[in-house]
Amino acid sequence: MRAHNFGAGPCTLPLHVLEETRDELVDFRGAGMSLLEMSHRSDTYDEVHQGTIDTLRRVAAVPDQLHILFIQGGASLQFGMVPMNLLDTGMQAGYLLTGSWAKGAFEDADLVGDAYVAWDGSVGGFTAMPGEDEVEVRPNTRYVHVTTNETIGGIRLPALPNVGVPLAADMSSDYLTRPIDWDRFDVVYGGVQKNLAPAGLSVVFLRDGAVSETARQLPRYLRYEWHVTGNSLANTPPMFPIWVMGKVLADIEATGGIEALEDRTRAKAERLYRVIDESDGFYRNPVEQRSRSHTNVVFRLDSPELEAEFLEETLRNNMIGMKGHRSVGGLRASLYAALELESVVALAELMEDFAVRHRS
Ligand SMILES: *Cc1c(COP(=O)(O)O)cnc(C)c1O
Numbered sequence: 001m002r003a004h005n006f007g008a009g010p011c012t013l014p015l016h017v018l019e020e021t022r023d024e025l026v027d028f029r030g031a032g033m034s035l036l037e038m039s040h041r042s043d044t045y046d047e048v049h050q051g052t053i054d055t056l057r058r059v060a061a062v063p064d065q066l067h068i069l070f071i072q073g074g075a076s077l078q079f080g081m082v083p084m085n086l087l088d089t090g091m092q093a094g095y096l097l098t099g100s101w102a103k104g105a106f107e108d109a110d111l112v113g114d115a116y117v118a119w120d121g122s123v124g125g126f127t128a129m130p131g132e133d134e135v136e137v138r139p140n141t142r143y144v145h146v147t148t149n150e151t152i153g154g155i156r157l158p159a160l161p162n163v164g165v166p167l168a169a170d171m172s173s174d175y176l177t178r179p180i181d182w183d184r185f186d187v188v189y190g191g192v193q194k195n196l197a198p199a200g201l202s203v204v205f206l207r208d209g210a211v212s213e214t215a216r217q218l219p220r221y222l223r224y225e226w227h228v229t230g231n232s233l234a235n236t237p238p239m240f241p242i243w244v245m246g247k248v249l250a251d252i253e254a255t256g257g258i259e260a261l262e263d264r265t266r267a268k269a270e271r272l273y274r275v276i277d278e279s280d281g282f283y284r285n286p287v288e289q290r291s292r293s294h295t296n297v298v299f300r301l302d303s304p305e306l307e308a309e310f311l312e313e314t315l316r317n318n319m320i321g322m323k324g325h326r327s328v329g330g331l332r333a334s335l336y337a338a339l340e341l342e343s344v345v346a347l348a349e350l351m352e353d354f355a356v357r358h359r360s
Helices: 015-025 043-059 074-086 100-112 213-217 224-229 239-254 257-277 304-316 341-358
Strands: 066-071 092-097 115-120 141-147 167-170 185-191 202-207 296-299 331-334
Touching (some): 015 239, 043 066, 043 239, 066 074, 074 100, 074 141, 074 167, 074 185, 100 115, 100 141, 202 224, 213 224, 239 257, 257 296, 257 341, 304 331
Parallel strands (some): 141 167, 167 185
Antiparallel strands (some): 066 202, 185 202, 296 331
16 A cells, blocks of 8 residues: 655655556667667767757746756755856855755855845744745845745745846655746745655756856866756656656646646645644644745644654655754655645545544
8 A cells, every 4th residue: 555655755656657667677768778788878868868958848838948957966056056157256046044044045045155044034933924025135245045845844936036136946745736937036945755656866956157156166076067068867867757857847748837736735724733733722833824835734732642642653654755864853744746636635634533532
């Protein structure tokens, strides 16, 4: 039986994508070998590679002015690559400190360039995102960095801030779960393992001409231009996640595209928030209403003992991965793209039932 996978990443993938991958694995379309054994310079792989790029461009409605890049090292490497490639001498970058991941991005930017905090959510315990006009932008700001969804705190940016400069975004944990207003961004990045594919790859969207002069001094792998020129084939790319992501994107396209995925994601989240809000405080979500994440629903119960008992019960019911992040505790249900609504309904019913049985 397939588990209900509420883990925060890597994510559940569509079952038919896994089955298709299995069926094609050993002998890829009659080639006499697996795609995983093939040259990344072969025509066969090239078709897969370009196919994934083309599908992505279509599905996410990416304008021609943005390059699509496949880079290893996850979102974590992009924490450094973004400032290294975009910040010219004399320029600085503003960061919205919205949670653990934004903090990581800011710390790395601060190491390699001139970065400042343009909005600080730590004072509120990272339970809300900034309003559109709350961000303070200093002179000579090259970009303002946002994290559209904080995976650990369970908060989601409801609207892009008005900043008057280009935005840079980490979209790892809500990648493609809503349309992207491309005009606002010079760079968008994310690890694909939260929503779209197996781990090993980040997808970077880079505006043509966005890189600085000083980026020429970087070692090649860290230089965006190197990946642009090579069409993400300058060196051996992670062929497996690129291949599987092509299938996942085709699945998103076939099921109504990003708009439909946005609706499905919202419906899944609303089902759980409804249980929380109607539980008379048995379950508590600390997040300000408008900042509630659609992909990571965090909640607490009255005591760590009760939380442990709840967690036990989810596991007995084949629901996996609901322990909150070790830094914050509590519980978390991650609702990534391929998680079926029926899994969410099963969890919601278990939550309702558990509350009835344990309400004092
Ligand atoms: C998981 C996550 C990261 C780190 O991603 P890696 O691909 O593991 O480096 C960064 N940002 C956000 C928002 C995440 O959820």
